[in-house]
Amino acid sequence: MDHIAVRTKKLSKSYTQGLYALDDISIQVDHGKVLVVMGPSGSGKSTLIRTFNGLEPFDEGEVNVLGIQIDSTYDERKIRKIRKRVGMVFQQFNLFPHLSILENITLAPIQVQKRRPIEAEEHAMHLLSQMGIATHSSKYPSQLSGGEQQRVAIARALALKPELLLFDEPTSALDPERVNEVLDVMRRLAKQGMTMVVVTHEVAFAKEVADQVLFMDAGKVIETSTPDLFFSNAQHERSRRFLNQIEKK
């Protein structure tokens, strides 16, 4: 039990009746492992990882994150407990435009974790220099490139010292030449043993970093396997068709 970071059991959700965004999903991610989630648009990838930190309520089943169990009754107290220990990075960065980079990162440590401002700022500067963007600390988000903004978003998530990081297509909104600067940061995090669930279509990244690849379609888990197996010899016809398509791009 202790080695499990995320586990879902018979997790189901539908937005419109009869149409499942998540259909009976049971998966497990161990501590220190990286799970890459793939699947065509609308298959429910975002919905799935957003249930992990309570951004998306669900109808049936249960989700256990870091030992905290939530079910279809939306228990705010438990969800807030989870959020304090789980970071998330979004496709559109979602930085706070009215705060400087440094303030973006220190807001939650100061307000939520009640850390001393000086200490929070030192930690933030340390994270920013790890991301290679320490010189931008007093700028505002709109003054940064997409890749830089996404690295700030990662630093913001890391500032809370999370035990689990969720990424929802973190490189999809970036220019192709900017993708790697973000993926490099994620590679390093994985190497440091961070537990991560990553929705992405970056095959090279998945091959290199993932411990497991999960393929979804129409709200269902089609297959889960190691990246080696998945990319060379996918079991299901649906997965192979998907892989063919993204290889063409």
Added chain:
Amino acid sequence: MPNKIIKSGLKLLENNIRDLFSNLLSLILRLCIISAIGLTFFYIFQWLAITANWKVVSSNVPLFAFGSFPSDQRWRPSLWIISLLFLSIFTLIGPNRKWLRRILPFAWISTIPIGIYLLSGGLGLLPVASRDWGGLSLTILLTGCSFLLSLPLGILLALGRQSKLLVIKHLSSLYIDSMRAVPLIAVLFFGQLLIPLFLPLGVEVDRVWRAVLAFTLFVSAYISEDIRGGLQAIPNTQIEAAETLGLNQFQITFFVLIPQALRIALPALANQAIGLFQNTSLMAILGLVELLGVGRSLLANPEFIGRYIEVYIWLASVYWLFCTFMAILARHIEQRMAIDKPNLVP
């Protein structure tokens, strides 16, 4: 063949004559317009410089500025107005140091209590009753106090209107909608005539503060709608990002929503402030001797009888000057605070 040549020659002649006429016509038209404008300006200038008697203004400048504030104490409102001016210029120049920019809003807020202290006295200064406040200093005080009080009330009302608690939501909506359905002058009458009736015996709220209360109640309803517009313009993903970081509802509202809503609503808020500045002149009808009130009282003075045009031209210029200045200041702050324009962010 020659026929053709003659025809084309005639055509050329015709064109030339037509051009000549149209040129002549436009020349005459131009002359007419220019002389009309010139004459108008000449008469206006003649009236301003020769016919008009500006004594009504020139001999009463202190009255326009301070009302019947005791003359040996006039340095107090002067000091206040001058410090406001300096702060405005300082804001316009835009200090380069970050901490200076940080304290700017607080400096602006603190001008209001300082102004009240300087006008009313006490604590070492000679007390001056509010009935002796007047002129421009009273106009500025009414505007500043009312706006400063309506801002937090407007924010609360805007949040209330979006509240999940139905009682709060409906009460806020009821308040906002009914305030916006009543003319300002009615609210001001209510403040001056009816509030004293509702107060228990022995409790008296001074006229100036009754006016400030009435303006606050009125303007906050409009401000709340501006801020609600700002709140609605904030994408939901901002709230999600904040929730993900573990911030609670109050922290999200305070650190993420209100600052962004205020920035978005800034042009509309500046409008409200300028409108409020002008609307304080309504208090002249209700017995306060603010800027317009001074003008009215002077016109009632036999010495200056019939000098309407001079007084009103003067008042219009003063209001124009201040409102324009406020608009420039607001635009400047707006540009500094712009959140989606990379090059303008401080």
